[in-house]
Amino acid sequence: MKLNEKLYVIEKMTRLIKHEKTGNSSEFAQKLGISRSQLFIEIDELKSRDVDIAFDRSINSFVFSGAKRIEFREPILIVDNSDMNMINGGFSHKNCSVHFSGLYSPNFVPGNSR
Numbered sequence: 001m002k003l004n005e006k007l008y009v010i011e012k013m014t015r016l017i018k019h020e021k022t023g024n025s026s027e028f029a030q031k032l033g034i035s036r037s038q039l040f041i042e043i044d045e046l047k048s049r050d051v052d053i054a055f056d057r058s059i060n061s062f063v064f065s066g067a068k069r070i071e072f073r074e075p076i077l078i079v080d081n082s083d084m085n086m087i088n089g090g091f092s093h094k095n096c097s098v099h100f101s102g103l104y105s106p107n108f109v110p111g112n113s114r
Contacts, residue, residue, distance in 0.1 A: 009033075
């Protein structure tokens with residue numbers, strides 16, 4: 001399975017489980033556009049990352065049964081080194097990079113507290 005296909009499947013799988021709308025394993029696999037055996041491979045992969053997924057017969061849906069969930073927040077970007085220099089504010093040293101956080105202030109003067 002290609003990376004973008006896998007991401008699509010995991011994202012849709014997560015959404016359906018979160019809303020408890022998966023149906024049984026055959027229905028769930030059909031909704032994801034994968035085989036039933038591939039569905040169980042994907043579920044096992046998530047379980048290997050300590051995400052507990054179980055089938056709840058009373059609601060006929062797979063559910064998250066533990067404390068861990070999967071969230072999609074940022075798109076995955078594939079960038080080259082020149083892009084990394086721009087993204088990280090121009091600070092990089094081999095494979096190490098400096099990440100900035102906090103508020104930007106154009107009038108900030110180091111050592112000058114207001």
